[in-house]
Amino acid sequence: MTSSLNNPVVTLEQIKTRAPSMRGFLALLVVLTAAIPLLFVLFSSGKLSLQQWTNLWSNRLPELLANTLSLAVLVAIGSMILGVSAAWWITRRNFPGRRIAVWLMVLPLTIPTYVFAHIYTIMLEQDGWLGQLWLYLFPATAIPEIFNIFGVTLVLVLAGFSYVFLLVRDALSRSQQDVEEAARIHGATPWQVFWRVNLPMLRPAIAAGIALVVLHVLSDFGAVSMLRYQTFTLSIYLQMSSRFDYQSAAGLSLVLVTLSLTFMVLERFFRNRQRYYGSSQSKKITAQKATMFETCAIWFWLGLISTFAFLLPIAWMLSWSWQAWQQDLIDTEFWGYVSNSLTVSALAATLTVIAALPVALYHARERSALSQGFLYLSNVGFVLPGPVIALGILSFVIATMPAIYGGMTVLALAMMVRFLPLSIQAQESAVQQLTPSIEQAARSLGANWYENLRRVILPILKGGMATAWVLVFIDTLKELPATLLLRPTGFDTLPVRIWIEASEEMLELAAPASLMLVVGTLPVLWFLMREKSPN
Secondary structure, X not given: OOHHHHOOOOOHHHHHHHXXXXXXXXXXXXXXXXXXXXXXXXXXXXXXXXXXXXXXXXXXXXXXHHHHHHHHHHHXXXXXXXXXHHHHHHHHEEOOOHHHXXXXXXXXXHOOHHHHHHHHHHHOOOOOHHHHHHHHHOOOOOOXXXXXXXXXXXXXXXXXXXXXXXXXXXXXXXXXXXXXXHHHHOOOOHHHHHHHHHHHHHHXXXXXXXXXXXXXHHHOOHHHHHOOOOOHHHHHHHHHHOOXXXXXXXXXXXXXXXXXXXXXXXXXXXXXXXXXXXXXXXXXOOOEEOOHHHHHHHHHHHHHHHHHHHHHHHHHHHHHHHHHHHOOOOOHHHHHHHHHHHHHHHHHHHHHHHHHHHHHHHHHHXXXXXXXXXXXXXXXXXXXXXXXXXXXXXXXXXXXXXXXXXXXXXXXXXXXXXXXXXXXXXXXXXXXXXXXHHHHHHHHOOXXXXXXXXXXXXXXXXXXXXXXXXXXXXXXHHOOHHHHHHOOOOOOOHHXXXXXXXXXXXXXXXXXXXXXXXXXXXXXXXXXXXOOOOO
Protein backbone atom coordinates (compact mmCIF):
# COMPACT_ATOMS: atom_id res chain seq x y z
CA MET A 1 0.00 0.00 0.00
CA THR A 2 0.98 3.66 0.02
CA SER A 3 2.68 5.61 2.74
CA SER A 4 -0.53 5.78 4.72
CA LEU A 5 0.23 2.27 5.90
CA ASN A 6 3.08 3.69 7.98
CA ASN A 7 0.62 5.57 10.16
CA PRO A 8 0.11 4.47 13.76
CA VAL A 9 -1.97 1.32 14.21
CA VAL A 10 -5.71 1.96 14.47
CA THR A 11 -7.62 0.07 17.13
CA LEU A 12 -10.59 -2.16 16.33
CA GLU A 13 -12.90 0.07 18.38
CA GLN A 14 -11.90 3.09 16.26
CA ILE A 15 -12.57 1.11 13.10
CA LYS A 16 -16.07 0.20 14.25
CA THR A 17 -16.95 3.77 15.13
CA ARG A 18 -15.36 5.40 12.07
CA ALA A 19 -16.64 3.22 9.20
CA PRO A 20 -20.39 3.21 9.89
CA SER A 21 -20.48 7.01 10.22
CA MET A 22 -19.19 7.58 6.69
CA ARG A 23 -21.37 4.82 5.21
CA GLY A 24 -24.36 5.98 7.20
CA PHE A 25 -23.95 9.59 6.09
CA LEU A 26 -23.62 8.67 2.41
CA ALA A 27 -26.52 6.20 2.66
CA LEU A 28 -28.64 8.91 4.29
CA LEU A 29 -27.96 11.31 1.42
CA VAL A 30 -28.93 8.68 -1.16
CA VAL A 31 -32.08 7.68 0.71
CA LEU A 32 -33.19 11.29 1.13
CA THR A 33 -32.75 11.80 -2.61
CA ALA A 34 -34.71 8.63 -3.37
CA ALA A 35 -37.51 9.74 -1.04
CA ILE A 36 -38.01 13.09 -2.77
CA PRO A 37 -40.94 11.91 -4.96
CA LEU A 38 -42.67 10.25 -2.00
CA LEU A 39 -42.21 13.33 0.18
CA PHE A 40 -43.59 15.48 -2.62
CA VAL A 41 -46.65 13.25 -2.92
CA LEU A 42 -47.28 13.44 0.81
CA PHE A 43 -46.69 17.21 0.96
CA SER A 44 -48.75 18.13 -2.11
CA SER A 45 -51.64 15.79 -1.37
CA GLY A 46 -51.76 17.28 2.15
CA LYS A 47 -52.62 20.64 0.58
CA LEU A 48 -55.80 19.25 -0.94
CA SER A 49 -58.88 20.49 0.86
CA LEU A 50 -61.73 18.26 1.92
CA GLN A 51 -63.79 19.60 -0.98
CA GLN A 52 -61.04 18.72 -3.46
CA TRP A 53 -60.78 15.20 -2.05
CA THR A 54 -64.56 14.92 -2.29
CA ASN A 55 -64.46 16.01 -5.92
CA LEU A 56 -61.73 13.51 -6.69
CA TRP A 57 -63.72 10.73 -5.07
CA SER A 58 -66.95 11.60 -6.82
CA ASN A 59 -65.44 12.30 -10.25
CA ARG A 60 -62.31 10.17 -10.69
CA LEU A 61 -61.42 7.73 -7.93
CA PRO A 62 -64.26 5.16 -8.24
CA GLU A 63 -63.66 4.70 -11.97
CA LEU A 64 -59.89 4.61 -11.61
CA LEU A 65 -60.03 2.13 -8.73
CA ALA A 66 -62.40 -0.15 -10.63
CA ASN A 67 -60.38 0.02 -13.85
CA THR A 68 -56.99 -0.47 -12.19
CA LEU A 69 -58.02 -3.29 -9.84
CA SER A 70 -59.99 -5.13 -12.56
CA LEU A 71 -57.03 -4.90 -14.92
CA ALA A 72 -54.61 -6.13 -12.23
CA VAL A 73 -56.81 -9.15 -11.44
CA LEU A 74 -57.29 -10.14 -15.09
CA VAL A 75 -53.58 -9.76 -15.92
CA ALA A 76 -52.60 -11.75 -12.81
CA ILE A 77 -54.92 -14.62 -13.81
CA GLY A 78 -53.75 -14.63 -17.42
CA SER A 79 -50.06 -14.47 -16.48
CA MET A 80 -50.50 -17.28 -13.96
CA ILE A 81 -52.17 -19.56 -16.54
CA LEU A 82 -49.52 -18.97 -19.19
CA GLY A 83 -46.52 -18.91 -16.85
CA VAL A 84 -47.39 -21.95 -14.72
CA SER A 85 -48.43 -24.13 -17.66
CA ALA A 86 -45.31 -23.31 -19.68
CA ALA A 87 -43.02 -23.85 -16.69
CA TRP A 88 -44.68 -27.18 -15.87
CA TRP A 89 -44.26 -28.66 -19.34
CA ILE A 90 -40.69 -27.44 -19.76
CA THR A 91 -39.47 -28.73 -16.38
CA ARG A 92 -41.41 -32.02 -16.28
CA ARG A 93 -41.03 -33.23 -19.86
CA ASN A 94 -37.92 -33.74 -21.97
CA PHE A 95 -38.87 -32.98 -25.57
CA PRO A 96 -37.07 -31.86 -28.75
CA GLY A 97 -36.33 -28.13 -28.72
CA ARG A 98 -36.65 -27.79 -24.94
CA ARG A 99 -33.84 -25.23 -24.65
CA ILE A 100 -35.33 -23.17 -27.46
CA ALA A 101 -38.69 -23.27 -25.67
CA VAL A 102 -37.15 -21.71 -22.56
CA TRP A 103 -35.83 -18.78 -24.57
CA LEU A 104 -39.13 -18.33 -26.38
CA MET A 105 -40.88 -17.99 -23.02
CA VAL A 106 -38.37 -15.39 -21.80
CA LEU A 107 -37.81 -13.29 -24.92
CA PRO A 108 -41.10 -11.33 -24.50
CA LEU A 109 -39.33 -9.49 -21.65
CA THR A 110 -37.29 -7.67 -24.31
CA ILE A 111 -40.40 -5.94 -25.72
CA PRO A 112 -41.76 -2.95 -23.75
CA THR A 113 -45.49 -2.81 -23.12
CA TYR A 114 -45.97 0.30 -25.28
CA VAL A 115 -44.35 -1.53 -28.21
CA PHE A 116 -46.70 -4.47 -27.68
CA ALA A 117 -49.68 -2.10 -27.61
CA HIS A 118 -48.60 -0.26 -30.76
CA ILE A 119 -47.92 -3.44 -32.73
CA TYR A 120 -51.20 -5.14 -31.84
CA THR A 121 -53.13 -1.95 -32.55
CA ILE A 122 -51.71 -1.95 -36.08
CA MET A 123 -52.01 -5.70 -36.67
CA LEU A 124 -55.68 -5.76 -35.64
CA GLU A 125 -56.70 -3.09 -38.14
CA GLN A 126 -58.55 -4.17 -41.28
CA ASP A 127 -55.39 -4.08 -43.38
CA GLY A 128 -53.18 -5.48 -40.60
CA TRP A 129 -51.86 -9.02 -40.46
CA LEU A 130 -54.24 -10.27 -37.79
CA GLY A 131 -57.12 -8.18 -39.11
CA GLN A 132 -56.84 -9.74 -42.57
CA LEU A 133 -56.53 -13.22 -41.07
CA TRP A 134 -59.62 -12.65 -38.91
CA LEU A 135 -61.71 -11.42 -41.87
CA TYR A 136 -60.58 -14.45 -43.89
CA LEU A 137 -61.53 -16.92 -41.18
CA PHE A 138 -64.64 -15.10 -39.89
CA PRO A 139 -65.88 -12.84 -42.69
CA ALA A 140 -69.24 -12.21 -41.00
CA THR A 141 -67.73 -11.17 -37.66
CA ALA A 142 -66.17 -7.82 -36.80
CA ILE A 143 -62.50 -7.70 -35.83
CA PRO A 144 -62.11 -7.78 -32.02
CA GLU A 145 -61.69 -4.35 -30.43
CA ILE A 146 -58.40 -3.81 -28.58
CA PHE A 147 -59.22 -0.42 -27.02
CA ASN A 148 -60.85 -1.89 -23.92
CA ILE A 149 -59.93 -3.76 -20.75
CA PHE A 150 -59.58 -7.07 -22.57
CA GLY A 151 -57.21 -5.61 -25.16
CA VAL A 152 -55.05 -4.05 -22.44
CA THR A 153 -55.16 -7.35 -20.52
CA LEU A 154 -53.93 -9.24 -23.59
CA VAL A 155 -51.01 -6.86 -24.07
CA LEU A 156 -49.94 -6.86 -20.41
CA VAL A 157 -50.28 -10.65 -20.09
CA LEU A 158 -48.07 -11.20 -23.15
CA ALA A 159 -45.54 -8.72 -21.76
CA GLY A 160 -45.54 -10.01 -18.16
CA PHE A 161 -46.21 -13.76 -17.98
CA SER A 162 -42.47 -14.44 -18.28
CA TYR A 163 -41.95 -13.24 -14.68
CA VAL A 164 -44.27 -15.99 -13.43
CA PHE A 165 -42.64 -18.50 -15.78
CA LEU A 166 -39.12 -17.81 -14.52
CA LEU A 167 -39.98 -18.03 -10.81
CA VAL A 168 -42.22 -21.11 -11.12
CA ARG A 169 -39.71 -22.88 -13.36
CA ASP A 170 -36.99 -22.27 -10.77
CA ALA A 171 -39.24 -23.63 -8.00
CA LEU A 172 -40.17 -26.71 -10.03
CA SER A 173 -36.53 -27.48 -10.81
CA ARG A 174 -35.79 -27.55 -7.05
CA SER A 175 -38.81 -29.64 -6.02
CA GLN A 176 -38.44 -33.11 -4.49
CA GLN A 177 -39.61 -36.28 -6.21
CA ASP A 178 -40.23 -38.15 -2.94
CA VAL A 179 -43.36 -36.16 -2.12
CA GLU A 180 -44.98 -36.90 -5.47
CA GLU A 181 -44.06 -40.57 -5.29
CA ALA A 182 -45.64 -40.81 -1.84
CA ALA A 183 -48.86 -39.32 -3.19
CA ARG A 184 -48.94 -41.76 -6.10
CA ILE A 185 -48.35 -44.72 -3.75
CA HIS A 186 -51.51 -43.68 -1.90
CA GLY A 187 -53.49 -43.82 -5.15
CA ALA A 188 -53.48 -40.18 -6.27
CA THR A 189 -54.00 -39.54 -9.97
CA PRO A 190 -51.60 -37.25 -11.87
CA TRP A 191 -54.19 -34.44 -11.71
CA GLN A 192 -54.64 -34.93 -7.94
CA VAL A 193 -50.86 -34.87 -7.47
CA PHE A 194 -50.68 -31.58 -9.32
CA TRP A 195 -53.66 -29.99 -7.55
CA ARG A 196 -53.00 -31.22 -3.99
CA VAL A 197 -49.20 -31.54 -3.92
CA ASN A 198 -47.48 -29.47 -6.61
CA LEU A 199 -49.71 -26.43 -6.65
CA PRO A 200 -49.62 -25.80 -2.88
CA MET A 201 -45.81 -26.09 -2.91
CA LEU A 202 -45.63 -23.64 -5.82
CA ARG A 203 -47.71 -20.97 -4.08
CA PRO A 204 -44.72 -18.91 -2.87
CA ALA A 205 -43.19 -18.81 -6.36
CA ILE A 206 -46.54 -18.06 -7.99
CA ALA A 207 -47.22 -15.34 -5.42
CA ALA A 208 -43.84 -13.74 -6.07
CA GLY A 209 -44.39 -13.83 -9.84
CA ILE A 210 -47.89 -12.39 -9.58
CA ALA A 211 -46.56 -9.68 -7.26
CA LEU A 212 -44.10 -8.59 -9.94
CA VAL A 213 -46.81 -8.67 -12.59
CA VAL A 214 -49.33 -6.69 -10.54
CA LEU A 215 -46.78 -4.04 -9.55
CA HIS A 216 -45.93 -3.62 -13.22
CA VAL A 217 -49.64 -3.28 -14.03
CA LEU A 218 -50.16 -0.66 -11.33
CA SER A 219 -47.25 1.42 -12.63
CA ASP A 220 -47.66 0.77 -16.37
CA PHE A 221 -47.99 3.84 -18.52
CA GLY A 222 -47.11 2.81 -22.07
CA ALA A 223 -49.80 0.21 -22.83
CA VAL A 224 -52.68 1.97 -21.06
CA SER A 225 -51.85 5.29 -22.71
CA MET A 226 -51.62 3.87 -26.23
CA LEU A 227 -54.83 1.89 -25.76
CA ARG A 228 -56.53 4.84 -24.03
CA TYR A 229 -57.57 2.88 -20.95
CA GLN A 230 -57.93 5.05 -17.86
CA THR A 231 -55.85 3.87 -14.91
CA PHE A 232 -54.17 5.80 -12.11
CA THR A 233 -50.87 6.14 -13.96
CA LEU A 234 -52.42 7.54 -17.14
CA SER A 235 -54.70 9.88 -15.20
CA ILE A 236 -51.72 11.19 -13.17
CA TYR A 237 -49.80 11.85 -16.38
CA LEU A 238 -52.74 13.70 -17.95
CA GLN A 239 -53.24 15.81 -14.82
CA MET A 240 -49.59 16.84 -15.04
CA SER A 241 -49.02 17.29 -18.77
CA SER A 242 -52.41 18.59 -19.94
CA ARG A 243 -54.06 20.29 -16.99
CA PHE A 244 -50.94 21.22 -14.97
CA ASP A 245 -52.89 20.27 -11.84
CA TYR A 246 -50.02 18.99 -9.70
CA GLN A 247 -52.02 18.79 -6.48
CA SER A 248 -54.69 16.52 -7.96
CA ALA A 249 -51.91 14.44 -9.54
CA ALA A 250 -50.30 14.13 -6.10
CA GLY A 251 -53.63 13.09 -4.58
CA LEU A 252 -54.08 10.36 -7.16
CA SER A 253 -50.45 9.34 -6.62
CA LEU A 254 -51.06 8.96 -2.89
CA VAL A 255 -53.96 6.60 -3.55
CA LEU A 256 -51.83 4.60 -6.00
CA VAL A 257 -48.94 4.38 -3.52
CA THR A 258 -51.33 3.21 -0.81
CA LEU A 259 -52.76 0.62 -3.20
CA SER A 260 -49.30 -0.68 -4.12
CA LEU A 261 -48.08 -0.84 -0.52
CA THR A 262 -51.26 -2.60 0.59
CA PHE A 263 -50.81 -5.21 -2.10
CA MET A 264 -47.13 -5.73 -1.19
CA VAL A 265 -47.99 -6.20 2.51
CA LEU A 266 -50.82 -8.64 1.76
CA GLU A 267 -48.69 -10.58 -0.70
CA ARG A 268 -45.86 -10.88 1.82
CA PHE A 269 -48.29 -11.92 4.59
CA PHE A 270 -49.92 -14.72 2.61
CA ARG A 271 -46.61 -15.89 1.14
CA ASN A 272 -45.03 -16.17 4.60
CA ARG A 273 -47.86 -18.47 5.66
CA GLN A 274 -46.89 -20.91 2.91
CA ARG A 275 -43.54 -22.38 3.94
CA TYR A 276 -42.30 -25.73 2.74
CA TYR A 277 -39.06 -27.40 3.62
CA GLY A 278 -37.28 -30.15 1.77
CA SER A 279 -34.49 -32.45 2.80
CA SER A 280 -31.13 -32.21 1.11
CA GLN A 281 -31.26 -36.03 0.83
CA SER A 282 -34.44 -35.97 -1.27
CA LYS A 283 -34.33 -36.84 -4.95
CA LYS A 284 -34.73 -33.95 -7.33
CA ILE A 285 -37.32 -34.12 -10.07
CA THR A 286 -36.03 -35.37 -13.41
CA ALA A 287 -37.87 -34.60 -16.63
CA GLN A 288 -39.56 -37.60 -18.24
CA LYS A 289 -39.19 -38.23 -21.93
CA ALA A 290 -42.29 -36.88 -23.67
CA THR A 291 -44.38 -39.13 -25.86
CA MET A 292 -45.14 -38.16 -29.43
CA PHE A 293 -48.61 -36.97 -28.45
CA GLU A 294 -47.23 -34.97 -25.51
CA THR A 295 -44.56 -33.39 -27.71
CA CYS A 296 -47.19 -32.25 -30.20
CA ALA A 297 -49.43 -30.90 -27.40
CA ILE A 298 -46.53 -29.12 -25.70
CA TRP A 299 -45.32 -27.43 -28.87
CA PHE A 300 -48.86 -26.49 -29.86
CA TRP A 301 -49.36 -24.67 -26.56
CA LEU A 302 -45.86 -23.17 -26.28
CA GLY A 303 -45.89 -22.30 -29.98
CA LEU A 304 -49.21 -20.50 -29.58
CA ILE A 305 -47.85 -18.47 -26.65
CA SER A 306 -44.54 -17.63 -28.31
CA THR A 307 -46.24 -16.71 -31.61
CA PHE A 308 -48.33 -13.97 -30.02
CA ALA A 309 -45.80 -12.98 -27.33
CA PHE A 310 -42.66 -12.72 -29.48
CA LEU A 311 -42.64 -14.15 -33.01
CA LEU A 312 -45.43 -12.00 -34.46
CA PRO A 313 -44.17 -8.75 -32.89
CA ILE A 314 -40.57 -9.37 -33.96
CA ALA A 315 -41.68 -10.32 -37.48
CA TRP A 316 -43.66 -7.06 -37.68
CA MET A 317 -40.64 -5.06 -36.53
CA LEU A 318 -38.35 -6.74 -39.06
CA SER A 319 -40.81 -6.29 -41.92
CA TRP A 320 -41.41 -2.57 -41.35
CA SER A 321 -37.75 -1.93 -40.49
CA TRP A 322 -36.80 -3.45 -43.85
CA GLN A 323 -39.22 -1.10 -45.59
CA ALA A 324 -37.74 1.82 -43.67
CA TRP A 325 -34.25 0.75 -44.76
CA GLN A 326 -35.33 0.53 -48.40
CA GLN A 327 -36.81 4.03 -48.19
CA ASP A 328 -33.60 5.42 -46.60
CA LEU A 329 -35.51 6.45 -43.48
CA ILE A 330 -32.87 5.03 -41.14
CA ASP A 331 -30.65 8.06 -41.44
CA THR A 332 -28.34 10.15 -39.29
CA GLU A 333 -31.30 11.54 -37.34
CA PHE A 334 -32.41 8.03 -36.36
CA TRP A 335 -28.95 7.07 -35.16
CA GLY A 336 -28.97 10.30 -33.17
CA TYR A 337 -31.98 8.96 -31.24
CA VAL A 338 -30.05 5.74 -30.63
CA SER A 339 -27.08 7.76 -29.39
CA ASN A 340 -29.33 9.79 -27.07
CA SER A 341 -30.81 6.62 -25.59
CA LEU A 342 -27.39 5.10 -25.01
CA THR A 343 -26.10 8.32 -23.43
CA VAL A 344 -29.00 8.63 -20.98
CA SER A 345 -28.87 4.93 -20.12
CA ALA A 346 -25.11 4.93 -19.52
CA LEU A 347 -25.28 8.09 -17.41
CA ALA A 348 -28.22 6.83 -15.35
CA ALA A 349 -26.69 3.38 -14.86
CA THR A 350 -23.40 4.83 -13.66
CA LEU A 351 -25.08 7.28 -11.29
CA THR A 352 -27.41 4.59 -9.92
CA VAL A 353 -24.63 2.05 -9.27
CA ILE A 354 -22.57 4.67 -7.43
CA ALA A 355 -25.57 5.77 -5.35
CA ALA A 356 -26.58 2.21 -4.47
CA LEU A 357 -23.15 1.25 -3.13
CA PRO A 358 -23.29 3.08 0.27
CA VAL A 359 -26.86 1.87 0.90
CA ALA A 360 -25.95 -1.76 0.17
CA LEU A 361 -22.76 -1.55 2.27
CA TYR A 362 -24.50 0.15 5.19
CA HIS A 363 -27.33 -2.39 5.22
CA ALA A 364 -24.90 -5.32 5.04
CA ARG A 365 -22.65 -4.00 7.83
CA GLU A 366 -25.17 -2.31 10.12
CA ARG A 367 -28.05 -4.72 10.66
CA SER A 368 -30.29 -2.32 12.52
CA ALA A 369 -33.73 -0.75 12.33
CA LEU A 370 -32.12 2.34 10.78
CA SER A 371 -30.38 0.41 8.00
CA GLN A 372 -33.59 -1.52 7.34
CA GLY A 373 -35.48 1.77 7.17
CA PHE A 374 -32.94 3.10 4.69
CA LEU A 375 -33.49 0.01 2.55
CA TYR A 376 -37.27 0.44 2.57
CA LEU A 377 -37.09 4.13 1.67
CA SER A 378 -34.68 3.44 -1.17
CA ASN A 379 -37.33 1.14 -2.69
CA VAL A 380 -39.59 4.07 -3.58
CA GLY A 381 -38.86 3.39 -7.26
CA PHE A 382 -40.67 0.04 -6.97
CA VAL A 383 -43.82 1.67 -5.64
CA LEU A 384 -44.14 4.92 -7.57
CA PRO A 385 -44.72 4.91 -11.35
CA GLY A 386 -42.54 6.90 -13.70
CA PRO A 387 -44.81 9.99 -13.99
CA VAL A 388 -45.01 10.36 -10.21
CA ILE A 389 -41.23 10.12 -9.81
CA ALA A 390 -40.79 12.65 -12.60
CA LEU A 391 -43.30 14.99 -10.95
CA GLY A 392 -41.56 14.79 -7.57
CA ILE A 393 -38.07 15.36 -9.00
CA LEU A 394 -39.31 18.18 -11.23
CA SER A 395 -41.00 20.03 -8.36
CA PHE A 396 -37.93 19.61 -6.12
CA VAL A 397 -35.56 20.92 -8.80
CA ILE A 398 -37.73 23.94 -9.60
CA ALA A 399 -37.97 24.83 -5.90
CA THR A 400 -34.30 24.31 -4.96
CA MET A 401 -32.10 24.18 -8.08
CA PRO A 402 -33.89 25.96 -10.95
CA ALA A 403 -30.60 26.41 -12.80
CA ILE A 404 -30.48 22.71 -13.77
CA TYR A 405 -34.13 22.58 -14.85
CA GLY A 406 -34.49 21.23 -18.39
CA GLY A 407 -31.05 19.62 -18.41
CA MET A 408 -29.75 16.08 -18.55
CA THR A 409 -29.01 16.06 -14.82
CA VAL A 410 -32.70 16.14 -13.91
CA LEU A 411 -33.50 13.20 -16.18
CA ALA A 412 -30.55 11.17 -14.85
CA LEU A 413 -31.61 11.93 -11.27
CA ALA A 414 -35.15 10.68 -11.94
CA MET A 415 -33.77 7.49 -13.51
CA MET A 416 -31.54 6.97 -10.48
CA VAL A 417 -34.53 7.16 -8.13
CA ARG A 418 -36.59 4.93 -10.44
CA PHE A 419 -34.08 2.10 -10.64
CA LEU A 420 -32.16 2.43 -7.37
CA PRO A 421 -33.91 -0.64 -5.84
CA LEU A 422 -32.79 -2.76 -8.79
CA SER A 423 -29.18 -1.70 -8.34
CA ILE A 424 -29.20 -2.26 -4.57
CA GLN A 425 -30.61 -5.77 -4.95
CA ALA A 426 -28.03 -6.65 -7.58
CA GLN A 427 -25.16 -5.44 -5.37
CA GLU A 428 -26.33 -6.93 -2.07
CA SER A 429 -25.29 -10.49 -2.95
CA ALA A 430 -21.81 -9.26 -3.83
CA VAL A 431 -21.60 -7.29 -0.57
CA GLN A 432 -22.23 -10.49 1.37
CA GLN A 433 -18.92 -11.83 0.00
CA LEU A 434 -17.04 -8.89 1.50
CA THR A 435 -15.69 -10.24 4.79
CA PRO A 436 -15.54 -7.49 7.45
CA SER A 437 -12.15 -8.76 8.62
CA ILE A 438 -10.61 -7.76 5.25
CA GLU A 439 -11.69 -4.16 5.70
CA GLN A 440 -10.60 -4.20 9.34
CA ALA A 441 -7.18 -5.54 8.39
CA ALA A 442 -6.67 -2.74 5.85
CA ARG A 443 -7.73 -0.05 8.30
CA SER A 444 -5.63 -1.49 11.10
CA LEU A 445 -2.64 -1.00 8.78
CA GLY A 446 -3.54 2.66 8.40
CA ALA A 447 -5.52 2.76 5.14
CA ASN A 448 -7.97 5.65 4.99
CA TRP A 449 -11.57 5.17 3.84
CA TYR A 450 -10.84 6.14 0.22
CA GLU A 451 -7.87 3.80 -0.07
CA ASN A 452 -9.86 0.99 1.53
CA LEU A 453 -12.70 1.59 -0.94
CA ARG A 454 -10.44 1.69 -3.99
CA ARG A 455 -8.10 -1.19 -3.17
CA VAL A 456 -10.25 -3.56 -1.11
CA ILE A 457 -14.00 -3.02 -1.50
CA LEU A 458 -14.41 -2.17 -5.19
CA PRO A 459 -12.27 -5.06 -6.54
CA ILE A 460 -14.42 -7.54 -4.60
CA LEU A 461 -17.73 -5.91 -5.58
CA LYS A 462 -16.97 -5.24 -9.22
CA GLY A 463 -18.94 -8.31 -10.42
CA GLY A 464 -22.12 -7.31 -8.60
CA MET A 465 -21.71 -3.70 -9.65
CA ALA A 466 -21.32 -4.74 -13.29
CA THR A 467 -24.53 -6.76 -13.05
CA ALA A 468 -26.35 -3.81 -11.51
CA TRP A 469 -25.03 -1.46 -14.20
CA VAL A 470 -26.27 -3.71 -17.00
CA LEU A 471 -29.73 -4.15 -15.44
CA VAL A 472 -30.22 -0.42 -14.87
CA PHE A 473 -28.88 0.38 -18.34
CA ILE A 474 -31.44 -1.87 -20.01
CA ASP A 475 -34.40 -0.65 -17.94
CA THR A 476 -33.45 2.97 -18.55
CA LEU A 477 -33.22 2.22 -22.27
CA LYS A 478 -36.94 1.29 -22.23
CA GLU A 479 -38.25 3.92 -19.79
CA LEU A 480 -40.92 6.15 -21.38
CA PRO A 481 -42.98 8.40 -19.05
CA ALA A 482 -40.14 9.97 -17.06
CA THR A 483 -38.22 10.61 -20.28
CA LEU A 484 -41.27 12.22 -21.88
CA LEU A 485 -41.66 14.65 -18.99
CA LEU A 486 -38.04 15.46 -18.15
CA ARG A 487 -36.02 15.21 -21.35
CA PRO A 488 -34.23 18.38 -22.51
CA THR A 489 -35.87 20.29 -25.35
CA GLY A 490 -35.22 18.60 -28.67
CA PHE A 491 -33.63 15.57 -26.98
CA ASP A 492 -35.56 12.50 -28.16
CA THR A 493 -34.79 8.89 -27.24
CA LEU A 494 -35.98 5.66 -28.84
CA PRO A 495 -39.02 5.25 -26.52
CA VAL A 496 -40.01 8.87 -27.14
CA ARG A 497 -39.73 8.41 -30.91
CA ILE A 498 -41.83 5.25 -30.73
CA TRP A 499 -44.43 7.23 -28.81
CA ILE A 500 -44.40 10.10 -31.33
CA GLU A 501 -44.31 7.97 -34.47
CA ALA A 502 -47.04 5.66 -33.14
CA SER A 503 -49.34 8.62 -32.47
CA GLU A 504 -48.73 9.81 -36.04
CA GLU A 505 -48.97 6.25 -37.48
CA MET A 506 -45.50 6.47 -39.00
CA LEU A 507 -44.92 2.71 -38.99
CA GLU A 508 -41.70 2.84 -40.98
CA LEU A 509 -40.10 4.95 -38.24
CA ALA A 510 -41.64 3.30 -35.16
CA ALA A 511 -40.56 -0.20 -36.20
CA PRO A 512 -36.78 0.40 -36.37
CA ALA A 513 -36.83 2.14 -32.98
CA SER A 514 -38.76 -0.79 -31.48
CA LEU A 515 -36.33 -3.27 -33.02
CA MET A 516 -33.34 -1.39 -31.60
CA LEU A 517 -34.83 -1.63 -28.09
CA VAL A 518 -35.20 -5.40 -28.46
CA VAL A 519 -31.66 -5.77 -29.81
CA GLY A 520 -30.32 -3.63 -26.98
CA THR A 521 -32.07 -5.77 -24.37
CA LEU A 522 -30.90 -9.15 -25.68
CA PRO A 523 -27.39 -9.01 -24.12
CA VAL A 524 -28.73 -8.57 -20.58
CA LEU A 525 -31.22 -11.39 -21.15
CA TRP A 526 -28.41 -13.68 -22.21
CA PHE A 527 -26.38 -12.49 -19.21
CA LEU A 528 -29.22 -13.43 -16.82
CA MET A 529 -30.13 -16.72 -18.51
CA ARG A 530 -26.74 -18.20 -19.30
CA GLU A 531 -26.75 -20.33 -16.12
CA LYS A 532 -30.46 -21.19 -16.18
CA SER A 533 -30.74 -23.49 -19.19
CA PRO A 534 -32.57 -26.79 -18.50
CA ASN A 535 -30.65 -29.96 -17.96
